[in-house]
């Protein structure tokens with residue numbers, strides 16, 4: 001099963017993608033996580049991506065597309081994957097479609113998690129992330145058992161640099177301008193499923209599994 005998660009930054013794509021990956025035993029492929037891992041390791045790609053990410057902008061397509069296509073050509077993606085944060089532009093979606101069609105493959109579902117902007121700002125500024133294992137929490141909606149400590153691995157939680165209020169505003173504007181057109185794109189492709197993302201995480205997940213049946 002090949003699934004794309006659509007939705008504004010902070011809509012809950014990562015939260016849901018992690019659960020989908022577990023439930024269907026497919027890899028969770030997050031371009032944001034791949035860029036952050038590259039930044040942490042100080043790679044050339046990471047250094048280039050950092051500049052854009054810190055400014056709340058999209059990393060250029062020429063860096064992002066090849067990285068993603070390379071990732072999904074790896075063996076563990078053979079029986080499918082859930083893409084989180086890709087595509088974010090129409091050229092990214094077109095490149096993905098072209099690469100898949102060469103192998104007689106196509107995306108099965110594009111799941112749009114719908115959340116209004118007012119709710120998004122609160123979600124992103126309260127998000128706390130584990131730099132070690134990638135788990136995500138929210139100060140109010142999904143707190144860790146011990147404040148500031150990851151339940152999964154015990155590392156100290158951090159606030160992502162791009163989750164500061166000013167950067168959040170910029171990222172939301174970028175989403176509306178460059179990423180939201182993908183909703184119409186995947187509707188035309190006949191694979192779009194819309195989910196109310198304002199529900200509790202477990203109810204969002206139940207709605208998604210209903211759609212994937």
Ligand code: ADP
Nearest residue numbers: 010011012013014015123127137138141200201
């Ligand atoms: P995205 O991957 O779309 O950027 P995340 O999955 O990281 O979004 O979620 C953003 C923040 O909102 C996180 O702090 C997460 O814990 C919280 N969150 C996710 N889903 C919900 C939900 N349904 N209700 C309330 N908070 C949520």
Ligand code: AMP
Nearest residue numbers: 031032052053057058059064085086088
């Ligand atoms: P995310 O973890 O999905 O919220 O992504 C964090 C940041 O990484 C984004 O704000 C972008 O700067 C960059 N990024 C992640 N995925 C993409 C993508 N598909 N295209 C361009 N930039 C991306």
